[in-house]
Amino acid sequence: MDSLLKKNLKIENYMTDKEKIDDGNWANCYICELVFNRKRETKRYCYYCKKGICEGEHGTFQGQKFAICLVCYNMHKVKDN
Ligand SMILES: [Zn+2]
Numbered sequence: 001m002d003s004l005l006k007k008n009l010k011i012e013n014y015m016t017d018k019e020k021i022d023d024g025n026w027a028n029c030y031i032c033e034l035v036f037n038r039k040r041e042t043k044r045y046c047y048y049c050k051k052g053i054c055e056g057e058h059g060t061f062q063g064q065k066f067a068i069c070l071v072c073y074n075m076h077k078v079k080d081n
């Protein structure tokens with residue numbers, strides 16, 4: 001119980017969303033949290049910024065594993081042009 005609590009605290013405070021998801025945990029979509037102040041759990045993360053993004057709404061998905069958040073998508077699109 002005690003070690004589980006410590007593990008959860010560690011996950012919350014020190015791990016990136018990518019690390020959480022790779023470890024089999026859920027992460028929160030950072031755009032939902034930032035813009036709408038709500039928590040939406042996801043198992044997808046952005047290829048560029050490694051932050052959690054909810055499926056369909058705040059990410060562009062290229063195949064099974066590769067996803068880009070809307071912020072990075074717009075940023076890299078501008079860079080390419
Ligand atoms: Zn979202």
Ligand SMILES: [Zn+2]
Nearest residue numbers: 046049069072
């Ligand atoms: Zn991103």
